[in-house]
Amino acid sequence: MIDTLNIPVNRTPASRLAQTDFSNLPFGKIFSDHMFVADYADGEWKNLQIVPYGDISMSPAASALHYGQAIFEGIKAYKQKNGQIVIFRPVDNFERFNISAERMVMPVVPEEIFMQGMAQLINLDRDWVPTAEGHSLYIRPFMFATDPVIGVHASAAYKFIIIIGPTGAYYAKPIKVKMEMHYARAVEGGVGYAKTAGNYARSLYPTLQAQKEGFDQLIWTDAKEHAYIEESGTTNVMFVINNVLITPSTRDTILDGITRKSILALARSWGMAVEERRVSVAEVIEAAREGSLQEAFGAGTAATIAHIAQIGYKNELFTLPDPASREFSNKALKALSDIRYGNVEDEFGWNYTV
Ligand code: COI
Secondary structure (H helix, E strand, O other): OOOOOOOOEOOOOOOOHHHOOOOOOOOOOOOOOEEEEEEEEOOEEEEEEEEEOOOOOOOOOEHHHHHOOEEEOOEEEEEOOOOOEEEEOHHHHHHHHHHHHHHOOOOOOOHHHHHHHHHHHHHHOHHHOOOOOOOEEEEEEEEEEOOEOOOOOOOOOEEEEEEEEEEOOOOOOOEEEEEOOOOOOOOOOOOOOOOEHHHHHHHHHHHHHHHHOOOOEEEEEOOOOOOEEEEEOOOEEEEEEOOEEEEEOOOOOOOOOHHHHHHHHHHHHOOOOEEEEOOEHHHHHHHHHHOOEEEEEEEEOOOEEEEEEEEEEOOEEEEOOOHHHOHHHHHHHHHHHHHHOOOOOOOOOOEEEO
16 A cells, blocks of 8 residues: 555654563563554544554543443564565454444544554564564554543544554463353344454453363353354354364354454365354264364464364363364464465465555
8 A cells, every 4th residue: 555644753762672572472561662543533533643652641531431432453464584574464454443433333444544554653663573483563453432421422532543562472372261151242233243342341251250160261152042152252263073164154243353264265275175154062062072073273363373272061171182283273374374474475465565
């Protein structure tokens, strides 16, 4: 995309880059020197700027704090061997961001603001993009309502911000998940498909209960019957049963994941049988019981591919085949990594060069 926006930059006088330990990159704790900020008021986006990363001030009555009009995205950028920086499928995230905005009655962000704000920020902080394979720059665009009015209404004012930071793995090891048979993440007609803050807030209590039982994450099931699998806490979820890749089809209770659809595209390109459909809890448990559940994994931007080592269902615990031996998910992980780091040709056109 050609830079058509002249975004003013207020550079930090004190870079934190030299004090950052790139050999130890926990997820979501380290942020680069700058951030992109824009305001929405009087029906238009204005005050576009890149400023030093730091605290923001707002009214304590800001409606996002009370009524949760807040959405976000998760995107990753990679530094290739020749020093070129690529962002993985950011236009897909841009489109999903505006789908979330529409559902939450928030203004859409124009493509040039989203894309050029992100690209110019990354370009400025390009030394923050890690080089080690397995590491990346995590990009977090988000928007929230700033009307200083405590009355339940769709706000007239918003802030759109992009923060970025180097990151390593989201999950350090294969995960132990619990099939959630009581609580629900999303309901039909609700906001499950939107990447809105409340979806994550409501997941915290059930996840904490599962963590107290020794699990890392939940697999959410449908709110009506708890008979069908929806997604996992931070990712979509996929299974390989009898050499078929099976994943819940997206619907209004499920986030339309970009890693999910990239993995499906890879599988199809390799001629693998793929099924996107309603996936019942019963069939997955049955497959685990009889040994035909070859692989299970979460697929998401932050986590990439998170191998599921064990699945808890009611009072039973099923241990799946050793993650190191799993053919499909390891091949998909390598293929994604090779495309992102430029080890192979990007035949799908997924990389967006900064
Ligand atoms: C992502 O995968 O980027 C997400 O946004 C999920 C999570 C870290 C909240």
